[in-house]
Amino acid sequence: MSNFGKGHHLMLVDGSAFIFRAYHALPPLTRKSDGLPVGAVSGFVNMLFKMVEDNQGADAPTHVAVIFDYSSKSFRNELYADYKAHRPPPPEDLVPQFPLTRTATRAFNIPSIEIEGFEADDIIGCLSCRARDAGGRVTIVSSDKDLMQLVGDGVEMFDPMKNKRIDREGVWEKFGVYPERVVDVQALAGDSVDNVPGAPGIGLKTAALLINEFGDLDTLLARAEEVKQPKRRQTLIDKAEQIRISQKLVTLDCAMDCPVTLDELEVKEPDPEVLLGFLAEMEFRTLSKRAADKLGVEAPAMKEPESPKAEELREEVPQIPFEEAEYVCIRDAEALGRWIAYIYERGHVAIDTETTSLSEMRAELVGISLCVTPGLAGYIPLAHKAGGGDEGLFGNDDLAEGQMSFAEAIDLLKPVLEDPSILKIGQNMKYDAKIFARIGVDVAPIDDTMLMSYALHAGLHNHGMDELSERYLAHTPIPIKSLLGSGKSAITFDRVPIDDAVKYAAEDADITLRLWELFKPRLHAAKVTRVYERMERPLVPVLARMELAGIKVDRDHLYAMSNAFAQKMAMLEEEIAAKAGRPFNVGSPKQLGEILFDELGLPGGKKGKTGAWGTGADVLEDLATEHELPGLILDWRQISKLKSTYTDALQEHIHADTGRVHTCYSIAGANTGRLASTDPNLQNIPVRTEEGRRIREAFIAEPGHVLVSLDYSQIELRILAHIAGIEQLREAFAEGQDIHAATASEMFGVPIEQMTPDIRRQAKAINFGVIYGISGFGLARNLRIPRDEAQGFIDRYFERFPGIRAYMDESVAFAKEHGRVETLFGRRIQTPEINARGPHAGFARRAAINARIQGTAADIIRRAMTRMEAAIEGLPARMLLQVHDELLFEVEEGHEETLIARAREVMEGAAQPALQLAVPLVVDGGVGRNWAEAH
Template sequence: MHLLLVDGSTYIFRAYHALPPLSRKSDGLPVGAVSGFCNMLYRLTLDFEAEELETPTHMAVIFDHSGKSFRNDFYPEYKAHRPPAPEDLVPQFPLTREATRAFSISSVEQEGFEADDLIATYARQAEAKGMNVTIVSSDKDLMQLVSDKISMLDTMKNRWIGADEVREKFGVGPDKVIDVQSLAGDSVDNVPGVPGIGIKTAAQLIEEYGGLDTLLERAGEIKQNKRRENLIEFADQARVSRDLVTLKVDVPVEVQLDEFARQPLDATSIIPFLKAMEFTTITKRVAAAIDADADAIEADTSLAPEPLPETESVAGAEGSNTPSALAEKVALELSGMPVEHEKYEIVRTLDALDKWIDAIKDKGYVAIDTETTGLDNQQADLVGVCLSTEVGNGCYVPLIHTSGEDDLLGGGLAPDQLPTKEVIEKLKPILEDQSILKIGQNMKYDMGLLMRYGIEMNPIDDTMLMSYATDGARNNGMDALSEKWLDHKPIKFTDLAGTGKKQKTFDQIPIEDAAKYAAEDADITLRLWKVLKPRLVAQKAVTLYETIERPLVPVLARMEARGIHVDRQILARLSGDFAQRAAGLEAEIHELAGEKFNVGSPKQLGEILFDKMGLPGGKKTKTGAWQTGAGVLEDLAAEGNDLAKAILEWRGLSKLKSTYTDALPEFINPNTGRVHTSYAQAAVATGRLSSSDPNLQNIPVRTEDGRKIRTAFVAEPGKKLISADYSQIELRVLAHIADIPELKKAFADGLDIHAMTASEMFGVPIEGMDPMVRRRAKAINFGIIYGISAFGLANQLGISRTEASDYIKTYFERFPGIKDYMEATKKFVHDKGYVATIFGRKAFFPEINTKNAGHRAFYERAAINAPIQGSAADIIRRAMIQMEGVLEAKKVPADMLLQVHDELIFEVPESEAEDAIPVISKVMIDAPMPAISLTVPLQVDARAADNWNDAH
């Protein structure tokens, strides 16, 4: 017999956070977590059957009771700091219980006890009866139960947890987990533990001394002073922690184990529930699985909690012919359509490839994906190509898979693969054919890779960017989109390649396995395209996608391919300089502290500052250590503490050295001698680009040392770098959006905007203005964009909160349009759940109506900023899209290399630099046109120099 115990509370929260918000169309009731919960329950059974695992004979879902547990009786602080559940999740809790019962599964919760205690009790009861037990959870607290008969299953990672995995997590076997947790504590649940002891140290101590009691009895033997003192001082705290983390295995359960016997799905129970929730897709799947006529069964009308405020129906009021309804119809048709891996083809001959090429020509489109040896498309090798022309079909063309044979046999290529050169020659005409659409997911990667093989792939559609244009920056990966729209969980790369240091590259995976994964990618991408393309119309995102997102892809691909030259010698000199200065600071710090200590240890620093020196204002973390973050040190430095000043300077130098001067040389491509950053186009809600490997957007520019890093980014011999930077673009966008006459006039007249603001606010003349007054106006100008508070402004300017509050009040009195804009934006986002840029990009705030005042204020500030920052981001995107065509038309030989916030960096022959600057500047200034005619002129500051810093 086999007992399956599902940790229901973990399931609910995972479902809630994994999926975008979803409301019931009829009344707006939040049901996203319930939908995910139902799918997870249904898949759980299917997974056991599909993987030929021992079918559960007994099953229950165990939930936490809403009240306090017995642990609060002896330790009231237990879980006292856990935040309340999200507002829109609360009404879904009872519905998940209903869902469990609808699936003919026992739903169990019991007052006074946590779900973990009930799971522990049932697991031990079943174990005593000789049953195998699977606990569906990844909760570390349950790992103490693992035994020969009891294992855990993390369904989100498809990972089984046995004794070996427990030891990997805790450093000890399941029988010692309680002892380790008693020492390490748990900040999330407010389990105190022993200060200064983490999991690793706790495991070492328990392994050495055999158990908690023995360790505490012999604590005086421990050589490390602080560790010994803490174990002695906090021994009782460790014992209390043991009582908190030990799961109760003898709960007087109200529902008996025998009642968990599995029951078949009952159409009269499950179908009414799913229809009441309006879960069309899973209703269809379940009905098919149990051979039920769903249309003949009515929804359960009792499942109608108090409705939330009305929301727009997806299908709209006009009926079934609206764009929304048609898009939904397509999604419904494709959702749940089976993926049959055995139907995919492995292309091993040129004749077979020709048949696919003919099919592509007939269709006029193809979904394509490339498989490579790595994530860096500027260095990875092409391993294979996958194609799909119809839903359900797909092929994989393997190129360089290894044989997998013993090294003695040479470890050469696997047999029956086509030569890469011949496949490229065959595919190049198709991929460059303007009459054939190439469809992909994150096409920028594939375009950049194929450029190295001489292919300029065009035109393209990108499912990731379609999702980004319609639904924002959340969950745009293929796996997430597949599960959301197709109700299908694709094969994971890690299932084939493994994880960690032993992970295989794709060329090391057997072709038969690789083909299923690869062809599925192309098939799923085609299905997603069919679902998401109509949604562009339904969500009124066609213009955003067609004029900004899609045309930016090849631009970014070319920029990434060009890279930028970085001078190793400059970085090496800077690294040496930073190291020498950091060492000097370390000696100074030791002298100021009166002793040597590890300057990089926050714990030791806290002891020096607050225990030894007795400085005021110290606060401890939950673990008992002193807080020594930047804010704490900056406060001490402001009060004149030299040690804090030296620590801050040391930290700054150390970060520059480790993050930039030491790390950047590792990113230099050996084939090109240049650094090729990667831009994420669909990662930020406001439309800003982000940069990684390396991140070139976070190089500090406000300090002299930070600016030195940019001197290492240099032009090739005979060339110059041009930096073209929008001047105060977000303030200009604000003046346009909020229609502020004073700001608009100042920008039109070319005035110093910060001096003008100071003059308006403080009644002082612009001529001969005190720089400090202008600085304060500048801080307010930029702070207002980000919803700065009186507290934040006071900290920034070093003034009292009252004075800062007066400044903000005066600002709004002088510029009432800004206050009007902010209030109007807050009202809009509370009503609609989103805000939009001037180009129609939506930034979504699904939790804007939360009852938590602090969270609500944060979302409101973000909503006020999003149209401003997002419009500025869209403007520079438009400039980048238009730039290459203008440069080519004007015959200006300038290459666009980087985009960093409001700045574009170009490389140009030295003799052409002065002619290039006005052309580049004009494109950037005119970028909003013809879509938008700004009422405020844009300004671009551009300069040419040998390195990035001097050009900026």
């Protein structure tokens, strides 16, 4: 008979959650003696130690166990073959740590439980029910929503990440139902992470509404014909069997045959010899000391492992900090072999390439620089010309003496650059990775100091190497202009004398390594390791492959459009001259100012320091509400920009060999996490104008292929509804309503069925404008209405949606207190001017309000992009472009629907499992021969 009963308190720890949390929250760590990965074990042991320390006093558990998953397979896979099928395998360096966490648990004298064929959640459910039935209390240490069905009658959860207890009311807050109906809600909503199918189109909120209305799932399915919404009703009827299977998948097996008794789980003190022996074996010095102090014994002595020697190389390359004269020129295979040996000894290398161009698609590799420890850097010249820089464009093209064979050097370096055990460190590593990819070298794994700085310092400064070196290393690098010159007389790097190139190139690698040593530990201290590891670093190879792929462009279409734009500009110029009373140079701001303010006498003109009238877009937009001429000028400028920036310039960007345009994405270009596109910029092509859509017609698929566009629908408004808790917007999104019509109905009291396009357009402008902190002035410009009317719209908006004003005020207050804002995924965006006075204050305030929303949206699409390649593997498809909320693919005809299904699933589930949004993410898909058709 069991002794467990009333007065006893059982604590059940979700061990798998502890492991993954430790792995992803902490930087990599290896055992010094043999390189065994132990970072997750270290974090796991720290969590166990903290749990033991914290659980003291009257409420301390009397019984405890840590529960693990035996494997990724369970009885649920027999019910549904695709259960958890989409989950990627665990990281390679985590696999050997799993058994060590079990050993660690036993070293603390805590039972470690795992049972073949069952998940940890089932074991936790079984033991919880046994303890509850015996009259005891249970605390489940986990944040897993699947365990919330167990809460109640003496069972509660504790979320260690949020330091928050979850009782029945906490479950209601999460699911909108109490624990006994959680399974019903999950069966309807499904789970994209575990691949539980559920009812398509029904999310958590809608599921909760249905269950609360009908009482339980069985009743709902039996009375599905009574559901009012046709689409929802049909889904429940058609997918009833799938929903019932989902219910079985999410129901924990509390009646399973668990061979463990509650009495076996009684709390016991650890054996000092066993615990300290394990910590010594793992070489956890700090933890050993803490544990020894806690147990009142002496910590075991641990011998420091001897560092490998490299005297031969160090004698050749003295380690003198930033002594450029000491950098080494690596001229032959023997010398490079010694460097490679030292790289393997160290396990990492900073690397940089020198090329003939900033355009990776046109650049030729000239040399490679390496750095293995600060001050120990060298340069491998490969393609320097004998003529040097003195003979200009017509110099000698023969190779300079004292260089390795290009092929020989790459053959020696390729295994190192592709070796998964060697970390390659770069500054803007995407550039170097593309240079190497073009010669058949796939560089991995990588670290990027530019992206580390971006994760740490976004909003404070730029992240170029020169600025980082001066700011963080107090060292000014050799300027490139001192080697290449400037203007028409500038040379390319292959014309730089080798001796000069060595100093410049090796210094770059040296600086990069020092920045890495500085930034890497700071990531964890600043709590941005996850941002860097999940959203910055993994994006580098994804973007590199997209940029190398490029997109096919129809040159003839662009040429025809340029001619059409020229004709339209000429027609507008005639109309402008008629409105102005005389012809003038429309492209001259000075002449335009004279027409508007001197001759026509329009109000509101202001002169600048030069005495000329200001005629910027903001001035013209204001005037356009009062007079036709400024609006025509704006139209002319738009056409002129489209012609010069796109239809003319894009023709120059078509690559001679590929026939495609290869844009370049800057990961660290915008403070909020948005990607920036350059050379050419493909993200600013207007999509709401006929002309912009026609430009997209020039982007075409290869023969036998089509383009597929997948676009998040109103993602920033959805995030606003989630963050600000706007119930009206949440419900509208959950119901799949036209959000702009719903907003207009709420603001103006017009039923949705009576909505006019003009009223909807006004609501749409306000919806999007509010996200960017739009003022009455700005809205008046957008809608070309009087300012007082526009301000009235904004005032009414905040009256109807007070949560938005509260969100804005909270965001600004947080930024003022902490000097930053944070996205929902932990990205930190610094706001250094938030407490400034003067004109910058308003801008900083608007930026703080918008940054969380735009940054969270950017994080979501980054998460989608890093998962996309695995999701579409095996399909004859590739991802080509990212335009903020849109991803563009090229796919063989006949496979487009499969591509859309897979990509949509990734995009709509991209926030999970880190975040469960209160509104559904919706992705619109389109197919076409060109981008305009697809979008």
